[in-house]
């Protein structure tokens with residue numbers, strides 16, 4: 001028997017939207033889901049990072065990036081290492097250049113600009129097609145694909161995310177360092193959740209997964225359970 005969901009899903013975007021705050025593990029989980037289901041995975045944060053990198057390389061300001069500049073950029077996702085899609089900027093994989101601190105700070109600046117978001121909205125929507133795809137970011141389920149078939153919001157307490165962030169950096173840390181990073185994370189959440197454009201918040205129909213105390217594998221299985 002065809003259920004209401006099967007009927008409705010014919011009219012929905014073939015997207016698994018995974019949103020959430022920084023260091024919630026959402027990109028790792030999105031990648032694991034894509035591998036499990038053998039489908040493509042796109043990290044949309046790399047688009048904002050690529051815009052920032054292109055501005056820095058061109059020696060232009062990160063404030064008020066105009067559409068005319070955005071239109072000169074060639075942004076495409078191509079299979080890179082591990083067969084996962086990676087963003088190509090002007091015909092080359094920027095790789096590690098996208099992950100630097102300056103680029104991350106710049107990405108956050110350009111991501112707050114309405115013109116940049118409007119331009120990248122069209123770019124992101126162009127990725128939806130017949131095949132199911134995992135897209136991870138901050139506003140996939142709320143703005144980019146409000147009609148996504150599956151929506152998840154992955155989060156964890158600021159302390160847990162601070163612990164992950166510090167462990168990732170591979171250094172030893174004490175309670176004071178942990179508290180300081182947790183405070184900075186909570187502050188950024190507050191800023192992201194209160195920005196006027198595309199604020200960080202779960203879609204009303206998203207499944208919220210608080211993975212504090214869960215391993216990445218357990219979080220991935222929690223997502224998978226809803227899809228299957």
Ligand code: DC
Pocket residue numbers: 022044045046048049104107108109111136137138139140
């Ligand atoms: O997920 P990330 O760290 O690569 O994201 C880089 C920046 O882009 C971050 O400041 C949040 C922003 N971003 C956004 O505003 N909307 C998205 N869909 C993805 C990322």
